[in-house]
Amino acid sequence: MEQHIHPEPKAFIWKYVFSIDHKVIAKQFLWTGLMFLALGGTLAMMIRWQWAYPKTAVPVVGALFLSHTGGAITPPTYTSIFTMHGLIMIFWAITPILIGAFGNFCIPLMIGARDMAFPKLNMYSYWMFFASSVLVILSFTSQLGAASAGWTTYPPLSTNVGAPGWGQTYMALAIFATGVSTIMGGINYIVTVIRYRAPGMTWFRLPLTIWGMWLTAILNVLFVPVLGSAALLLSLDRLAGTHFFVAGAAVGIQGGDPMLFQHLFWIFGHPEVYILILPVWGIVGDILSFFSRKPAFWYKGSVFAMIAVTVLSAVVYGHHMYQTGMAPLLGLGFEMLTLAISVPAVVLFVNWLNTIWKGSLRLEVPMLFALGMVFVFGAGGLTGLLLGTISTDIYLHDTMYVVGHFHLTMAAASFLGSFSALYFWFPKMYGKQMDQNLGKVHFWGSVVFITLVFGGQLVAGYSGQHRRLFEPYQYTYIRHLAPLNRWTSFAAFALGATQLIFVVNFIKSILMGKKAEQNPWHVSTLEWTHCASPPIYHNFDIVPTVVRGAHEYADPAVKKKFGRDYLDQVEPGLSAVDEDSSAGMPEPEAIGAE
Amino acid sequence: MGDVVELRPRAREDFTSVIGMMIALGAWAMMFGALFFMYAGMRSHALMWPPPGVPRLPIGLPALNTAVLLASSGAFSLGLRSLRKGERRALSAWLAAAAALGTTFLALQVVVWRDVWASGLQPSTGAYGSVFYGLTALHAVHVAAGILVILLVLVRSLLGKYTEHNVMPVRLPGMFWHFVDAVWVLMFVSLYLL
Amino acid sequence: MTARRLLRAVTGLAMGAGALLTAPFAFAAAPQPGSGYGLPVDVSAEGHRIDWLIGVTNVLTGILFVLMLGWILYAAIGHNEKRHVAAHDHGDSRKSIFLVLGIAGSIFFVVDGNLFFNSTTDLEEVFHNFDKVEKDPATIRVEINAHQWAWDTRSAGPDGKFNTKDDIVSLNDIKIPVDTPVIFEVASTDVLHAFNLPNFRAKVDAVPGQINRFWTQGKTVGEYEIGCAQHCGTNHYKMKGVITVLSKEDYARWAKEASENSARLFDENDKDAHWGWDWKGN
Ligand SMILES: [Cu+2]
Numbered sequence A: 001m002e003q004h005i006h007p008e009p010k011a012f013i014w015k016y017v018f019s020i021d022h023k024v025i026a027k028q029f030l031w032t033g034l035m036f037l038a039l040g041g042t043l044a045m046m047i048r049w050q051w052a053y054p055k056t057a058v059p060v061v062g063a064l065f066l067s068h069t070g071g072a073i074t075p076p077t078y079t080s081i082f083t084m085h086g087l088i089m090i091f092w093a094i095t096p097i098l099i100g101a102f103g104n105f106c107i108p109l110m111i112g113a114r115d116m117a118f119p120k121l122n123m124y125s126y127w128m129f130f131a132s133s134v135l136v137i138l139s140f141t142s143q144l145g146a147a148s149a150g151w152t153t154y155p156p157l158s159t160n161v162g163a164p165g166w167g168q169t170y171m172a173l174a175i176f177a178t179g180v181s182t183i184m185g186g187i188n189y190i191v192t193v194i195r196y197r198a199p200g201m202t203w204f205r206l207p208l209t210i211w212g213m214w215l216t217a218i219l220n221v222l223f224v225p226v227l228g229s230a231a232l233l234l235s236l237d238r239l240a241g242t243h244f245f246v247a248g249a250a251v252g253i254q255g256g257d258p259m260l261f262q263h264l265f266w267i268f269g270h271p272e273v274y275i276l277i278l279p280v281w282g283i284v285g286d287i288l289s290f291f292s293r294k295p296a297f298w299y300k301g302s303v304f305a306m307i308a309v310t311v312l313s314a315v316v317y318g319h320h321m322y323q324t325g326m327a328p329l330l331g332l333g334f335e336m337l338t339l340a341i342s343v344p345a346v347v348l349f350v351n352w353l354n355t356i357w358k359g360s361l362r363l364e365v366p367m368l369f370a371l372g373m374v375f376v377f378g379a380g381g382l383t384g385l386l387l388g389t390i391s392t393d394i395y396l397h398d399t400m401y402v403v404g405h406f407h408l409t410m411a412a413a414s415f416l417g418s419f420s421a422l423y424f425w426f427p428k429m430y431g432k433q434m435d436q437n438l439g440k441v442h443f444w445g446s447v448v449f450i451t452l453v454f455g456g457q458l459v460a461g462y463s464g465q466h467r468r469l470f471e472p473y474q475y476t477y478i479r480h481l482a483p484l485n486r487w488t489s490f491a492a493f494a495l496g497a498t499q500l501i502f503v504v505n506f507i508k509s510i511l512m513g514k515k516a517e518q519n520p521w522h523v524s525t526l527e528w529t530h531c532a533s534p535p536i537y538h539n540f541d542i543v544p545t546v547v548r549g550a551h552e553y554a555d556p557a558v559k560k561k562f563g564r565d566y567l568d569q570v571e572p573g574l575s576a577v578d579e580d581s582s583a584g585m586p587e588p589e590a591i592g593a594e
Numbered sequence B: 001m002g003d004v005v006e007l008r009p010r011a012r013e014d015f016t017s018v019i020g021m022m023i024a025l026g027a028w029a030m031m032f033g034a035l036f037f038m039y040a041g042m043r044s045h046a047l048m049w050p051p052p053g054v055p056r057l058p059i060g061l062p063a064l065n066t067a068v069l070l071a072s073s074g075a076f077s078l079g080l081r082s083l084r085k086g087e088r089r090a091l092s093a094w095l096a097a098a099a100a101l102g103t104t105f106l107a108l109q110v111v112v113w114r115d116v117w118a119s120g121l122q123p124s125t126g127a128y129g130s131v132f133y134g135l136t137a138l139h140a141v142h143v144a145a146g147i148l149v150i151l152l153v154l155v156r157s158l159l160g161k162y163t164e165h166n167v168m169p170v171r172l173p174g175m176f177w178h179f180v181d182a183v184w185v186l187m188f189v190s191l192y193l194l
Numbered sequence C: 001m002t003a004r005r006l007l008r009a010v011t012g013l014a015m016g017a018g019a020l021l022t023a024p025f026a027f028a029a030a031p032q033p034g035s036g037y038g039l040p041v042d043v044s045a046e047g048h049r050i051d052w053l054i055g056v057t058n059v060l061t062g063i064l065f066v067l068m069l070g071w072i073l074y075a076a077i078g079h080n081e082k083r084h085v086a087a088h089d090h091g092d093s094r095k096s097i098f099l100v101l102g103i104a105g106s107i108f109f110v111v112d113g114n115l116f117f118n119s120t121t122d123l124e125e126v127f128h129n130f131d132k133v134e135k136d137p138a139t140i141r142v143e144i145n146a147h148q149w150a151w152d153t154r155s156a157g158p159d160g161k162f163n164t165k166d167d168i169v170s171l172n173d174i175k176i177p178v179d180t181p182v183i184f185e186v187a188s189t190d191v192l193h194a195f196n197l198p199n200f201r202a203k204v205d206a207v208p209g210q211i212n213r214f215w216t217q218g219k220t221v222g223e224y225e226i227g228c229a230q231h232c233g234t235n236h237y238k239m240k241g242v243i244t245v246l247s248k249e250d251y252a253r254w255a256k257e258a259s260e261n262s263a264r265l266f267d268e269n270d271k272d273a274h275w276g277w278d279w280k281g282n
């Protein structure tokens, strides 16, 4: 459907600050997200330092922020560090980068829309997110320390009983605010894909990236409100003296029920892990096909698998609560549904493996990151089986094994997927080419050290190390794990250092990168074939008419006729039918070339 | 860049807005749904509900209040209908009525809270008080927001911003207002009657 | 039961086959306490069920992991653009779809099926089978009350009732007889904790206002650690205790002495000390 063209603003504030242009908002989310990624990463380094050299002064960071203890981490500070690390990484780093930045950037461009359905709502979404970021920073400045009840924020620990002071309150409010932002974004994504696909862009011609983003948006709109509710009730408990989640000696028989928070939290929390991974699945599905120069294997199967996972993700949350005294029959139901997810997950996975099989792989940076994501996600997925099963979870629950597992799936896979996307779309975003060699160093460093760090966590947890321990070596039965933890920390420091290569590359490329061509990767989707790098303000002067899916590669007949190995989504192609429906379309390369 | 024809098929754009609003209300419904889920969980764990020794909630005034809010919703609908027929002045009158009835609801709600508070039930009394005050307060915040929106629409209506060809800016707030109303009916039934 | 044994035999074979590939991870389950990378020593009568299921699954997933890695590496190198022309295959032929669904189905039935089948039987027959244990006259009952940051423990004295003068009460210290079932009922007074006995493969959350339970049975005399597995605040990392498995005679002697000591030290007015509850049972 043809969209109305907004006049392009000229003033700086409307152009770059309160912009309604999805491409600018994408960059705003990207930059804010990268800042928080750095912050969350620094916190991770501090945790790893504490486990490698307990109670000794943290270099650099310690001198800056922990001067009152001579730079060392104390137990209360430690609880704040891991809590803030988790919350920041999930809500203020991965979410804005993956969904805020790439969702915003890719959806209109890839479906052939001129902007989001509700551009102003899009702007509000970013600024709501910005407001929540301010609350996060405020939490750090609070007198009794930042939030400290763990990223799961379980009451009663997260109520005034266990975490007095404004730090925890700010975070509860920040979670609510960022939730509102996410929902506003989600509404926009859903409606844009439903209403503003270019003519001919049928549902099964959508790139997998769009499917991932769209399903994520649906999960966001459905389940973030549940988290919002939980955050509100928790805030009431903290601020208004209600007793929703307080029980035990503090309130006597008139108490509420802390388990209800866990239910609300995981009704949201399990979909959340798919919220963070579905876009990556989509992006990786596309990139594997693009850089294997081969059609995505069983595209429809991948789409249905993603839909199946989306649906199932809503009904398996109980697997996080097996040890809470859940009724055995209920647990069994959750276990069955949880294990059932492995069917669509394997379908998706095998489709990826089949996509690269017998391809003609170009191991450029986005492809390397995509392959890395497949690898870590495979490892993460396989380790999840033991946690989805009740009896084996008895032993592994709340150990570092869980930490290793969800870091591989949620953190490492979304991290590598995000960077795959970043290297891939950077030329389109900034009109500049990134340094490929630095990118390759960044990739190898990242994937090797990620494997070591989270592999180390798996081994530690398997040997019995609990999560969230200020000093694990208090326990004799795991004291011998100190060297393992130290080596894991070294890998983590190396992983952190590797990211500096990216920072250099990113800044350098923006400032003085080589100018990017319109379609440097020679791929088939609209943003590359019908938009300049970077795209004009309203993306498309004339919205193209789409005639095929996004993965038409390696057809020998096409090669013979056109001298290249792909067809874009618009050009006539080989058959007469196609030529009809796209009559009068300009040559793909001509648009935006001015 | 050449001249670009501006196409704006209003009906289709309107439909887009309606879908957007429905999805937004769906999200809102999930939020209230989570509150009701919490409430149901709380009740199912309690041995007795209301717990022994807790003062009873009134029924008369909240019932009257439910009628007031329903009337407000009705007034809004009639306003929208007037606008569709092109009666702009009637729209303003109905909007004013809707806002007034909404404000009455809030005022009566404050009276209910005061009475209940005086009878000895407070948020810190325990789960029962928490549920009662928490749910009604979160709803009241929505009513207050709704009233502000209606007043805004009223002002714009008085300025003559709406015509029968441009009903969307009135219809969307209306959807929200009816939603807030529907949530109240559920709250009234589950908090006071059941 | 025979189906189960057959399954165990088959998966046992698979274990052997996969052992070479995943040996460091799956079989480093070192018997020595506090050494090596593997499950800590198991001193419970039934923990081997969990260990076995973990071990088998590690082997199976280990094989899948190696296959996946090999596949990716082979494709990256062997099907590199320098060496390979891409096949024009959309993968939507009937054959391709059956292949994908076949792989997904087999993994589901073998790996997940094995997990589900064994986990469910183990829970039903053993870990959740409280009926049998409650009926056993030898069964020991222990109440645990968690608080920041210690474990209060209590077992009934000779009168068999909780919260009476002869209760054996202690802090961070539990003694149980060997080869005897023990049921734990666990609660908390302040925040969430999780009562964890890693060497017994047992763990349950301690929730304020709720009594959770599990049972176990020690098979090796010795001292083992109790841990708190759920983040419970600043000193979470120090919330430890010791569980001692005594020979039956030692336990009987100790229990008699401890009960008498408790009775002597009993203070009617110390309300906080009477945190026990009537045994919840089934
Ligand atoms: Cu989950």
Ligand SMILES: [Cu+2]
Residues within 6 Å of the ligand: C149, C192, C193, C194, C228, C229, C230, C231, C232, C236, C239
């Ligand atoms: Cu604890």
